[in-house]
Amino acid sequence: MDQVSCEVVADLLPLYADGACSGGSRALVESHLAGCAQCARKLAEMGDDRAEQLVEADAQRQLKELARRHTRRRVSVLAALVVLVGLLCTMWVFYRRAEAEAASFSCQISRSSTYDQIMDGLLEGMHPRLPKKGRYRLRIRAGASSGAIRVALTSGTGYKTYYTVSGSQLDEEQTLQLDEGSYVLAIYLDGDTAGSAVDYAVTLEAVGKK
Numbered sequence: 223m224d225q226v227s228c229e230v231v232a233d234l235l236p237l238y239a240d241g242a243c244s245g246g247s248r249a250l251v252e253s254h255l256a257g258c259a260q261c262a263r264k265l266a267e268m269g270d271d272r273a274e275q276l277v278e279a280d281a282q283r284q285l286k287e288l289a290r291r292h293t294r295r296r297v298s299v300l301a302a303l304v305v306l307v308g309l310l311c312t313m314w315v316f317y318r319r320a321e322a323e324a325a326s327f328s329c330q331i332s333r334s335s336t337y338d339q340i341m342d343g344l345l346e347g348m349h350p351r352l353p354k355k356g357r358y359r360l361r362i363r364a365g366a367s368s369g370a371i372r373v374a375l376t377s378g379t380g381y382k383t384y385y386t387v388s389g390s391q392l393d394e395e396q397t398l399q400l401d402e403g404s405y406v407l408a409i410y411l412d413g414d415t416a417g418s419a420v421d422y423a424v425t426l427e428a429v430g431k432k
């Protein structure tokens with residue numbers, strides 16, 4: 223409420239309290255009092271009980287406004303919570319899916335062939351991409367009628383060798399701690415192998431949490 227109005231109203235208040243105001247002044251004072259608790263209080267101090275109602279009405283208006291603001295704030299907090307919970311649920315679903323994918327990771331190569339031409343060479347390779355750091359089981363069943371089968375697991379970058387085994391008959395099972403990333407799993411035939419019949423099944427899979 224501006225100062226000039228409050229000052230004008232302060233001058234009019236004694237007349238208003240005595241009921242000596244003109245109709246125009248009374249309307250002016252009452253409309254001002256409805257919105258100005260300070261002037262309404264002044265009128266109450268003069269012993270006029272109309273002021274009490276005006277002050278009360280003003281206080282109630284302020285309470286209502288406060289309640290409205292609170293409700294608005296509560297609604298925005300609730301909306302933010304809903305968004306946050308939705309986001310967490312989505313992240314959880316993705317996390318569980320990634321976990322399930324990692325836990326069910328498995329790749330295999332197997333073949334049964336007779337090699338006439340190959341002498342000392344790569345038979346087959348694959349490039350598994352491990353989804354997660356953890357324990358993986360490497361199973362190797364392989365045999366060659368002449369020469370030796372060699373199986374090597376190396377990292378796809380840097381070519382660090384994690385495991386290698388060689389022999390004419392292999393029946394191996396190893397559990398390895400491996401990082402996430404790309405690998406090379408390769409099967410070679412070593413030695414004089416003309417006409418060798420080879421047979422292999424190599425599996426790399428994630429070890430379950432049991």
Ligand SMILES: [Zn+2]
Binds near residue numbers: 223254262
């Ligand atoms: Zn005032």
